Amino acid sequence: MQSRTMSRRALVAATAAATGIVWSVCAMAQPQADVPTLKGKRVGITVVGTEHYWDLRAYQGQIDEVKRLGGTPIALDAGRNDSRQIAQIQTLIAQKPDVIIEQLGNGPVLQPWLRKIRTAGIPLFTVDTISPSSLNDTTSDNYNIGEKLALQMASDLGGHGKIVVFNGFYSVPVCAIRYEELKLVLKAFPDITIIEPELRDVIPNTVQNAYAQVTDMLAKYPHDGDVAAVWSAWDVPQVGATQAIAAAHRTGIRTYGVDGSPDVVKMVADPNAPAGAVVAQQPYLIGKTAVDNAARYLAGDHQVPLYSFVPSVLVTKANAAEAAKSIAQGD
Amino acid sequence: MTAQSLSRPLSSGQMPPARLLRIGATLLLIVAVGLFAAMAPGFATASNLADVAEQSTVLALLAFGMTLVVIAGGPDVVRGGIDLSLGANLGLCDALYAAMSNAGHGDGTSALVAVGAGAAVGLVNAVAIIRFGVPPLLATLASMNACAGLELVVTQNTVLTTDSPLLGIVAGPGALGLSTTDWILVAMTAALLLVMHATPVGLRLRAVGLHPRAARAAGLPVAAMGAGAYVAAGTLAGLAAIVQAARLSGSSPGSGDILLSVVLTSLLGVVFSRRLQPTIGGTLAAVLFIGCLVNGFQLVNVSSYWVNGIEGVLILSVVALRSLLQRPG
CATH class of the missing domain: 3.40.50.2300 (Response regulator)
Structure with a gap:
C-alpha cells in the first residue's frame, strides 16, 4: 500500500516536473x-x-x-x-x-x-x-489530456479491473502521447491491466469496426467484471464501443476517449450510457x-513559441451538461 | 470491343468512330494541358512536370499491369481480363518490404520478397482463372481481399517506417534533373513498349485476348500467355511497392484506394489508341492526363474534391462511348 502511495506521489511529481519543462518551451494560445x-x-x-x-x-x-x-x-x-x-x-x-x-x-x-x-x-x-x-x-496539451483521462478512468474503476485498449494509430504522434500517458498512469495502478492483445482501431468504418471488435471481446469475456473499461486515443472508436456495450447490456463497463465530438459528449451526459468520460478539445x-x-x-514576429496549447476540458458524467455548454461557446 | 465492330463499312468521307474518339481524346488532353499551362502558375515548368511523372509512377506501373491483363484476357469488362487485386497486392508487397527491411534483411532480399510476393499473387490469380475457370472479376476480387487481410497481418494496420539504401536511391535525385522514380517510369515504359511492339509477344498476347480460338488453332500457348499476363501484372505491383515504400518511407495502410484510378486509367487509355485497344502508350497517356488534372487543379486552387467527380465522369464517358460503338448496326 505504501509503495503504491509512493509511486502515485512519484507520478504526481514527475507530471509536475514534465509540465514545468513543457511550459518553458511553449505558450498558451494567445x-x-x-x-x-x-x-x-x-x-x-x-x-x-x-x-x-x-x-x-x-x-x-x-x-x-x-x-x-x-x-x-x-x-x-x-x-x-x-x-x-x-x-x-x-x-x-x-x-x-x-x-x-x-x-x-x-x-x-x-x-x-x-x-x-x-x-x-x-x-x-x-x-x-x-x-x-x-x-x-x-x-x-496531449500529455495532460492522456494523463487526466487515464486518472479519471482509474478513479472510476476504483483502481482495479481489466481494460480493453484501442491502439491502432500509434504512428500518429498525438495518439502515441495519449497512449504513453495511459501507460505511465497505469504504473501507479498495478491492479488495472490492459487485455492483450490490444485492439487496432481502423479508418474507414471506425465505428462499425470498433462495435464488432468490442462485441467480440464481450463474448470472449462474458461475465460482469471481466472487463471494466474500454480506452481509445480518440472518440470515434469510443462511439462504436459504447454502442456495443449498451447493446450487450453490460452496464458495468465504461468507455473513455478524446476529442469531444458532440455526439460523444451527449453520450457522456446520458446517465444510462456506458460512456464514462471524454476529453473535449477545441x-x-x-x-x-x-x-x-x-x-x-x-x-x-519570429519569436513564435515551439508549441501553442489550446485548453481542453475533461467531460465526465458529473460535469457533462455544464461542459457541453462551454464547449459549444468555445468552439 | 472488337476490331471488327470498329471497322464496319463507312460511307466515303465519314471518319471511323474509333479515330474520331482518339482525336477527340487527344484534343481534350491538349486543351486541358494548354489551359493549365496558361492559367496555372508553374504548371509548364520542367520541375513541375517531373513532379507529375514522379507522382504518377506507382499508378502507371499498376495500370501497365492492368493493361497487360486486359490485352491477354480480352477487353470485355465483365468476362474479359481484369485484375482487381492490384491495389491490395501493392499494399501487401509494400508491407512485406518494410517488414523484411525492419527485420534486418538487406535490400536485395527485401526487394526479392516484395517482387516475388507480387508475382505469387499474380500466379494465384492465373491458376484460379486459367486452370479452374473462375471469372477474373471474382477471382481477383477474392485475391484482393486475401491480400488486404495479409497486409493487416503483417502491419497490424499500423504504419511500418523503414529506411534503406535502396529506398534512398529510389526517392533520391537521378540524372538530368529527374528523380530516380522518374527514370523508373521511363525505363519500365520503354521496356514494355519494346516487348509489346518490337517482339512477337505483343501481337500474340493481343491475339490470345481477342481471338482465343484462332490463337489456339494457330498453335499459340493461350493458357500460358494468359497466365503470364497475370504474373507480369503481379510483378509490376511488387515493383510499384518499392517505389511506394520510398515515397512513404515504408508502408502505410490504404494502398487499396488506388484501385479505382488503376481501372480508370486502363479504361481511359484505350481512347488514345488507333483501334480503341488497350496499349502501354495509351495507358501512360491516361495516367499522365489524370496526373496533370490533379496537379493542375491544385495549382489553380480548385478543390481536390472536384478531381474525384471528374474521374467518375471520365469512367462513365469512356465506358458509355465504347458501349455505343460496340452496339451492332
Whole structure:
C-alpha cells in the first residue's frame, strides 16, 4: 500500500516536473486581437483527412481564419490517403506559398516531406503534428489530456479491473502521447491491466469496426467484471464501443476517449450510457490559432513559441451538461 | 470491343468512330494541358512536370499491369481480363518490404520478397482463372481481399517506417534533373513498349485476348500467355511497392484506394489508341492526363474534391462511348 502511495506521489511529481519543462518551451494560445493581416499572402493548408469531426473543425478553422485575415487559402484534403497527401505536399512546395500549415497525419511518413518544405525556404507550421521541421505546433496539451483521462478512468474503476485498449494509430504522434500517458498512469495502478492483445482501431468504418471488435471481446469475456473499461486515443472508436456495450447490456463497463465530438459528449451526459468520460478539445480554435501564429510570423514576429496549447476540458458524467455548454461557446 | 465492330463499312468521307474518339481524346488532353499551362502558375515548368511523372509512377506501373491483363484476357469488362487485386497486392508487397527491411534483411532480399510476393499473387490469380475457370472479376476480387487481410497481418494496420539504401536511391535525385522514380517510369515504359511492339509477344498476347480460338488453332500457348499476363501484372505491383515504400518511407495502410484510378486509367487509355485497344502508350497517356488534372487543379486552387467527380465522369464517358460503338448496326 505504501509503495503504491509512493509511486502515485512519484507520478504526481514527475507530471509536475514534465509540465514545468513543457511550459518553458511553449505558450498558451494567445488572444487574437493583435493578429496582423494576411492580405496578399497565400497559405497552403494540407490535411490527411477531414471525415472526423475534429479534423473538419480544425481544417475549417484554418480556412476561415485565413480568409478573415484577407489571405488566400490553398486548402488540400488528402482523403485519408498518405500517398495523396505526399503528392499534394510535393505540388504545394512547387507552388511556393508564403507559408504551409500541415494538420495531423502519420508522423514517420510526413517527416521527410516536411523537411523538404523547410529546405525549399517555406515557413512550416503544424496542427497536432510534432516535427523538428515545424516552427510552431498548435495543439492541445496531449500529455495532460492522456494523463487526466487515464486518472479519471482509474478513479472510476476504483483502481482495479481489466481494460480493453484501442491502439491502432500509434504512428500518429498525438495518439502515441495519449497512449504513453495511459501507460505511465497505469504504473501507479498495478491492479488495472490492459487485455492483450490490444485492439487496432481502423479508418474507414471506425465505428462499425470498433462495435464488432468490442462485441467480440464481450463474448470472449462474458461475465460482469471481466472487463471494466474500454480506452481509445480518440472518440470515434469510443462511439462504436459504447454502442456495443449498451447493446450487450453490460452496464458495468465504461468507455473513455478524446476529442469531444458532440455526439460523444451527449453520450457522456446520458446517465444510462456506458460512456464514462471524454476529453473535449477545441479543434476550430486550434486551427484558427495556427493561422494566427503563421500571420504573426509572416509579419516579422519570429519569436513564435515551439508549441501553442489550446485548453481542453475533461467531460465526465458529473460535469457533462455544464461542459457541453462551454464547449459549444468555445468552439 | 472488337476490331471488327470498329471497322464496319463507312460511307466515303465519314471518319471511323474509333479515330474520331482518339482525336477527340487527344484534343481534350491538349486543351486541358494548354489551359493549365496558361492559367496555372508553374504548371509548364520542367520541375513541375517531373513532379507529375514522379507522382504518377506507382499508378502507371499498376495500370501497365492492368493493361497487360486486359490485352491477354480480352477487353470485355465483365468476362474479359481484369485484375482487381492490384491495389491490395501493392499494399501487401509494400508491407512485406518494410517488414523484411525492419527485420534486418538487406535490400536485395527485401526487394526479392516484395517482387516475388507480387508475382505469387499474380500466379494465384492465373491458376484460379486459367486452370479452374473462375471469372477474373471474382477471382481477383477474392485475391484482393486475401491480400488486404495479409497486409493487416503483417502491419497490424499500423504504419511500418523503414529506411534503406535502396529506398534512398529510389526517392533520391537521378540524372538530368529527374528523380530516380522518374527514370523508373521511363525505363519500365520503354521496356514494355519494346516487348509489346518490337517482339512477337505483343501481337500474340493481343491475339490470345481477342481471338482465343484462332490463337489456339494457330498453335499459340493461350493458357500460358494468359497466365503470364497475370504474373507480369503481379510483378509490376511488387515493383510499384518499392517505389511506394520510398515515397512513404515504408508502408502505410490504404494502398487499396488506388484501385479505382488503376481501372480508370486502363479504361481511359484505350481512347488514345488507333483501334480503341488497350496499349502501354495509351495507358501512360491516361495516367499522365489524370496526373496533370490533379496537379493542375491544385495549382489553380480548385478543390481536390472536384478531381474525384471528374474521374467518375471520365469512367462513365469512356465506358458509355465504347458501349455505343460496340452496339451492332
